[in-house]
Amino acid sequence: MTRFLVRRLGLLALVVWGVVTATFALVHATPGDPARATLGDKAPESAVQALRAEWGLDQPLGVQYWHFLTDLVSGNLGTSFQYRSPITALLAERLPTTLLLMLMAVTFAVVISLPLATWVAVRGRGGSDIGVRIFGAVAQGTPTFLIGTLLVIVFGLKLHWFPVGGYGRTTAEHLHSLVLPAMTVALGIVPMLVNSLRASLTDALQSDFVAFGHSKGLKPATVLAAYAIRNGSISGVTILGIQAGVLAGGALVVEKVFAIPGMGSLMLAGILGRDFPVVQATTLVFAGIVVVVYLITDLSYALLDPRARLT
Amino acid sequence: MRGATVGQPLLKVEGLCVDVSIQGGEYAALKDVSFTVQRAEAHGLVGESGSGKSLALRSLMGLLPSNARVSAGSAYFNGTDLFANNGRNFRKIRGTGMSMVFQEPAVALNPIARVGTQITDGIAQRKGWSRKQAREYAVHMMQLVGIPHPELRVDAYPFQLSGGMRQRVMIAASVACEPELILCDEPTTALDVTVQAQVLALFDGLRTELNAGILYVTHDLAVVSELCSTISVLYAGQLVESGSAAEVLGNPREEYTRALLAATPRIDEPGQRLRSIPGTTPALRDRPADYSFAMRMADHAPDSLSIPEEH
Ligand SMILES: Nc1ncnc2c1ncn2[C@@H]1O[C@H](COP(=O)(O)OP(=O)(O)O)[C@@H](O)[C@H]1O
Ligand SMILES: [Mg+2]
Numbered sequence: 261m262t263r264f265l266v267r268r269l270g271l272l273a274l275v276v277w278g279v280v281t282a283t284f285a286l287v288h289a290t291p292g293d294p295a296r297a298t299l300g301d302k303a304p305e306s307a308v309q310a311l312r313a314e315w316g317l318d319q320p321l322g323v324q325y326w327h328f329l330t331d332l333v334s335g336n337l338g339t340s341f342q343y344r345s346p347i348t349a350l351l352a353e354r355l356p357t358t359l360l361l362m363l364m365a366v367t368f369a370v371v372i373s374l375p376l377a378t379w380v381a382v383r384g385r386g387g388s389d390i391g392v393r394i395f396g397a398v399a400q401g402t403p404t405f406l407i408g409t410l411l412v413i414v415f416g417l418k419l420h421w422f423p424v425g426g427y428g429r430t431t432a433e434h435l436h437s438l439v440l441p442a443m444t445v446a447l448g449i450v451p452m453l454v455n456s457l458r459a460s461l462t463d464a465l466q467s468d469f470v471a472f473g474h475s476k477g478l479k480p481a482t483v484l485a486a487y488a489i490r491n492g493s494i495s496g497v498t499i500l501g502i503q504a505g506v507l508a509g510g511a512l513v514v515e516k517v518f519a520i521p522g523m524g525s526l527m528l529a530g531i532l533g534r535d536f537p538v539v540q541a542t543t544l545v546f547a548g549i550v551v552v553v554y555l556i557t558d559l560s561y562a563l564l565d566p567r568a569r570l571t
Numbered sequence: 572m573r574g575a576t577v578g579q580p581l582l583k584v585e586g587l588c589v590d591v592s593i594q595g596g597e598y599a600a601l602k603d604v605s606f607t608v609q610r611a612e613a614h615g616l617v618g619e620s621g622s623g624k625s626l627a628l629r630s631l632m633g634l635l636p637s638n639a640r641v642s643a644g645s646a647y648f649n650g651t652d653l654f655a656n657n658g659r660n661f662r663k664i665r666g667t668g669m670s671m672v673f674q675e676p677a678v679a680l681n682p683i684a685r686v687g688t689q690i691t692d693g694i695a696q697r698k699g700w701s702r703k704q705a706r707e708y709a710v711h712m713m714q715l716v717g718i719p720h721p722e723l724r725v726d727a728y729p730f731q732l733s734g735g736m737r738q739r740v741m742i743a744a745s746v747a748c749e750p751e752l753i754l755c756d757e758p759t760t761a762l763d764v765t766v767q768a769q770v771l772a773l774f775d776g777l778r779t780e781l782n783a784g785i786l787y788v789t790h791d792l793a794v795v796s797e798l799c800s801t802i803s804v805l806y807a808g809q810l811v812e813s814g815s816a817a818e819v820l821g822n823p824r825e826e827y828t829r830a831l832l833a834a835t836p837r838i839d840e841p842g843q844r845l846r847s848i849p850g851t852t853p854a855l856r857d858r859p860a861d862y863s864f865a866m867r868m869a870d871h872a873p874d875s876l877s878i879p880e881e882h
């Protein structure tokens with residue numbers, strides 16, 4: 261288990277370094293001068309040059325990269341050009357929102373997918389199976405923002421069950437505001453999750469070990485839960501891991517659609533304002549989130565399947 | 572005696588027919604099969620691979636694969652009609668009345684549950700046992716089936732045990748509720764000869780100690796002659812011959828039984844020449860409605876292999 265962890269953590273560090281470097285390169289290759297963007301078109305060139313010097317943008321790229329990396333390692337993410345405040349403070353404000361959004365999205369996805377997949381697998385081939393497949397194909401082909409817009413129209417504008425945007429001030433308001441965005445992200449991964457769960461549950465239901473469970477006279481519900489679902493849902497964990505990127509990307513888009521002040525909207529604001537440090541830091545954090553989700557699913561896999569603990 | 576009515580057989584199967592649907596077509600896998608098993612008696616159901624032995628056992632447990640069904644016939648366990656009441660009678664009988672030892676413990680044991688749990692989950696649910704009680708009983712049962720150091724293995728997972736130990740776990744799980752009838756599906760095929768002999772002795776002990784009936788499925792006549800007092804010979808879904816073991820094995824009436832015997836190594840006659848039966852049992856879809864063993868022999872008769880004459 262320790263070796264398992266060390267190996268995964270090593271991989272994590274490597275991935276994060278790769279992402280950070282790629283972001284640095286991309287940000288500096290994008291046309292547009294942050295100092296000019298901050299001061300406006302009418303500012304004198306000398307003021308712009310002064311600001312560039314202050315931010316270290318006049319130094320060679322290699323030197324900038326070195327400063328960027330050493331700062332990162334010491335936990336200093338820099339200062340936002342736009343907000344003129346340390347990025348760690350900005351993140352502390354926004355990261356919990358995005359994490360909560362993603363957590364709710366995963367919960368919704370699982371709560372929708374597992375019963376649906378179980379129902380279809382138990383009923384076997386037939387109408388429900390085909391229905392779910394068609395639904396899956398359609399849902400998978402629909403972009404997140406479209407699903408989000410549809411949810412807003414139905415549950416926000418027509419039914420007034422949930423706010424159509426904003427984040428509120430109390431925790432209850434936060435949770436309430438996040439329902440539609442989280443559902444939007446969830447529906448993005450539900451089709452794939454249902455499909456994979458349906459397939460593995462069907463396999464499990466036809467397996468000898470489920471027959472064996474019945475042969476011992478166990479209650480059918482016990483066999484379903486302890487034998488079929490426990491085995492069949494292992495694949496679902498893997499799918500959640502694979503979909504970690506989709507999850508993070510979905511959160512990013514959805515925060516914009518629903519005006520949620522999280523990491524996604526911070527990142528977009530950073531890109532639009534040529535706010536290099538913000539873009540770099542938010543990318544880093546998103547990459548970190550994806551990698552950590554991978555790690556968590558890997559660990560849950562090992563917890564669910566004793567055979568995986570050996571490798 | 573438990574639930575016994577004088578003169579009534581423990582299991583009475585009459586005219587059992589099982590159909591399997593393959594790609595839209597229905598094929599008869601068992602045709603008009605009848606036999607009885609008495610209390611404290613071991614009955615052998617013998618036939619080559621593909622003769623329908625596993626389907627016969629599964630139909631008696633109500634655990635046929637989803638594409639197979641009982642199309643005719645009846646089966647009475649202690650006078651209870653197994654196929655009546657829409658399958659609900661099975662639920663009362665599985666575990667305490669009948670249990671089944673599956674052919675492949677490697678796939679019939681739940682891969683992600685501890686072996687101790689799998690031995691006792693049936694009886695623990697029935698009796699409302701605590702975890703501790705169940706664990707103690709699991710250790711006791713493991714001892715009974717000859718697993719050394721059960722207290723060290725009770726928490727193991729199936730993949731951590733050898734094939735022989737897994738099969739013993741399977742047997743322990745099947746007899747945990749002290750069933751009146753044990754269905755065995757080639758339980759020793761995967762085991763080496765010494766372990767096989769131990770497992771056979773174990774079944775014989777259960778038969779005399781629990782007064783249990785045993786329906787023992789195998790392709791191995793040597794095993795049958797050791798354990799069973801009566802046998803039925805099955806070929807391609809049809810009952811070829813049945814009677815007392817001494818009678819059928821000592822003086823076989825049917826050509827198929829004689830061929831099976833000639834292909835079985837004999838312990839009392841080492842070094843004798845074995846004549847394997849030419850060909851194999853044809854697949855379900857390749858059997859004509861009136862298929863018989865004579866047709867297979869005709870297909871493989873020496874003259875049918877001769878080179879066509881030249882003109
Ligand atoms: N679920 C199934 N679908 C299709 N064919 C099957 C199925 N189960 C069994 N059969 C076929 O039925 C015949 C009898 O199978 P089985 O009962 O497993 O034989 P045995 O246990 O004697 O080897 C074989 O030809 C097998 O291929
Ligand atoms: Mg078989």
